[in-house]
Amino acid sequence: MQRYFITAEQFGDSDIRLLGEDAHHALRVMRTKPGDKFIVSDGQARTALVAVREAAAEGITADIIEMLPMDSEPNWSVTIAQSLPKGDKMELVIQKGTEIGAYAFVPFESERMIVQYDGKKEAKRLERWSKIAKEAAEQSHRSRIPSIQALHSWRELMKSVDTYDLALFCYEREGDAAHGKGVRTAVREWALQSGAIDSPSILLIVGSEGGFTEREASEAEAAGAVLVGLGKRILRTETAGIVGLTCLLYESGEMGGA
Structure with missing residues (x-):
């Protein structure tokens, strides 16, 4: 499943915003449309599975379905x-x-x-x-x-x-x-x-x-x-x-x- 890193400011309580090159990639390369799912992470403390609500050139709004564990990093x-x-x-x-x-x-x-x-x-x-x-x-x-x-x-x-x-x-x-x-x-x-x-x-x-x-x-x-x-x-x-x-x-x- 496609994954994107976003800033903490793009991470809301119940939804997220995908902007800039990431939104362009999702729209033009991945052909993302409402209902599609992908994963986002702020690279610090939050990773979530989201579903697209609105997909437009200025950005993508997606609802948070569930928070995911951040367990893919090595201990060393x-x-x-x-x-x-x-x-x-x-x-x-x-x-x-x-x-x-x-x-x-x-x-x-x-x-x-x-x-x-x-x-x-x-x-x-x-x-x-x-x-x-x-x-x-x-x-x-x-x-x-x-x-x-x-x-x-x-x-x-x-x-x-x-x-x-x-x-x-x-x-x-x-x-x-x-x-x-x-x-x-x-x-x-x-x-x-x-x-x-x-x-x-x-x-x-x-x-x-x-x-x-x-x-x-x-x-x-x-x-x-x-x-x-x-x-x-x-x-x-x-x-x-x-x-x-x-x-x-x-x-x-x-x-x-x-």
Whole structure:
């Protein structure tokens, strides 16, 4: 069933209003008419099944049939910190990461970042990324839309590490079984040391196409991040965060893990 995210102001006591692009999509793409049903959520505390009462170009009014539980979010809040990749790779990370269950995304600058960052395009880029996250959250029936932060410098990212319960730094050298540790080992060691945390916040740090330098790995470790590998194979930058996120949610039991 089609799902839309609306603002708290569009959510009434007994009905809702669907406006703007969402109303256009419902009318022109979904061919919505009076009597049709869909789901709406304010992304915070309310999700409801509604039935269309009036469908017009200026907006759709729908009556609330029943309130629904907001139970589609993972217990572990995983933020993907992604060194800004070239082309549209960040869009793929956001789209697939949202579908899987990422809590938030933090693009950042690193030494081997290939793309040339243009600050003048940041607002437009964030708007595009936010739209992708919203559409992916609707498609995957999320209860909230992941937040996407403005581009961080390396220093800003390192300062944020200790605000999370656990920070994992994906470093290809750690994929070597001779000396590295994987996500499962890191998470289970952390769980033993920290005790039971029902809803931990986790930062997953992923490098650009060129990977991380040894200096960056040392600084991340000094800031409190745990260096981890994602297997013996070298993953593309747009693949690493998706794999790491999936591993974490599996460990949390979200996907049938122990």
